[in-house]
Structures are given as C-alpha cells and as structure tokens.
Amino acid sequence: MKEPNYKVDFFAGILLIIGLFVGASIAYALGQGLSALLQNDIRENAWYQALAYIITFVSPVILYDVLMVRKDGNRLSFRFASPPLKIYLLIFPMMIGMMLIADFTTQLIPTTGPLLGPLYKMYTEAFSQLLTEPAALIVMTVILAPILEEVLFRGIILKGLINNGTQPITAIIISAVIFGVVHFNPWQFAGALLLGLVLGLVYYRTNSLLVPILLHAFNNLTSALMILYTDVDTYDKFFGVNGVILLITGIIIFGVSFYGLIFKTQINNNAISGRKP
DSSP: OOOOOOOOOHHHHHHHHHHHHHHHHHHHHHHHHHHHHHTSOOTTOHHHHHHHHHHHHHHHHHHHIIIIIGGGTOOOOOOOOOOOHHHHHHHHHHHHHHHHHHHHHHHTSOSOSTTHHHHHHHHHHHHHHHHTOHHHHHIIIIIIHHHHHHIIIIIIIIHHHHHTTOOHHHHHHHHHHHHHHTTOSHHHHHHHHHHHHHHHHHHHHHOOSHHHHHHHHHHHHHHHHHHHHSSOOSHHHHHTOOHHHHHHHHHHHHHHHHHHHHHSOOOOOTGGGTOOO
C-alpha cells in the first residue's frame, strides 16, 4: 500500500515551530489555570510536566496533519514493522557505541562559568523535579519521549525532508540538529545530536518507526535507571573506567555495527521515500 507522500519544506518547518510554541503556550496556560484553581502551583509536579510534555509535542503533529497532510486528502501514517532479528543485533550495539561516544562528548562541555554555570544549575534543578516521582520520570522518558519525539523528528521531519527531495544524509543531519536544539541546553544538545544521527540512520535503513522508538527508549531507560538507582550520571563513573577507554570502545562498537548495517545488510528503502514497496 502506498504511503502518503507528505513533505516538509520551509513553510512546513515554520508550521511545526508554531505548533511547538502553541503547545507550550497551552500547557503553560493550563498550568496557570489549574494552579489558581487548586491554589497550589502544580507546574513543578512531575506528572503535570508529563502532561505538559504531551500537549507540547502533540500540538505540532496535529497542526501539520490538519494543515499540510489532510488538505491533500491524505493523513499521517507511520510504518511500525519489525525488522529481522539480525538487524536488531546490529542496531542495538551501534546505539550502545554512540551512547558511549555521546557520554564522553557531553562531559567536554563546561558546567561552570558566568554563562554556562547558571544555565547548568537551571537544567539540573528542572531535572531534579522529575526525580521526585520515579514513575513519572520513567513514563515521560521511556514511553512518551521515544514515541512523541520519534513521530515528530523521524516520522515527520526526516521522512518529509526526504520526500521533498533532500538527500538522505542531509535530511538525517538536519533532523538530528533540530532534535538537539529542542532540548534547549548544550549538554543535552550534544548527546541528542549524536544519538539523533543514529536514530535517523536506522529509521532510513529499516523504514520502520518502531526501531528508533525502541532505541530511543533503551537509551533513556539506561540513563534513567543509572540516575535513579546509582550515585553517578556518566558511564565512565558507573563502570569505573577511564572516559577515553570508553570513548575508544564506543567508536569500535559503533564502527563495526555501522559497517554491518550499511554494507552487509540488504533492506528495502521504498517506504520512507513514499514509493510502493
């Protein structure tokens, strides 16, 4: 069955940005209203933050679907087929390799100074609010974020760019950069950018949104469990190994898996380009 050949161009990009701001504004207004009604500021509540997150990321998807896709008589649809087992045996090690690389890279960004110091404090304080509700943290990072973010950044932006004629490698980079930017701080930007490259590549190669969702959930679950149940937040501290050694290990694991996925597997790419399989 032919999938809708929806596209992402400059206008669609602006529409998606507007959708994010609209969603964030609705979430903010809802938080203000409920706080006034309950006479208690609920905006710092972890479960409310999860609700606000849903509103923020669902809004651009709905706006894009209504104004860009349905006007042509189509509707958004995404492929969730599971690839063969051998693909999983390549993509999960590749993701682990990039997780180690991203962890090392993120630590290179200073957390002190007149600019980055206060910004890092704001980031850690905001994240600490989620730690007060471990269940909310898991739901938000392991379920909501992988589904909603992969739908937006891979299912719509990456696929839409390719459908609009952008070269796949360029589309993967663009979607990864945008993925990093929306995390709104340099530490998450660095990690999200690198991991977004893997998620984009895997989506392009497998034609299935299920795969990047699972990889995204795996990455977030690993980080969440490490933060919740250990006293460390980086892999070198967790394993008690020098960061450079883990970096080299990550590069080797990623390189071997990347080579196997790109050069040793045959995967049908028709679905992501909107052609009949």
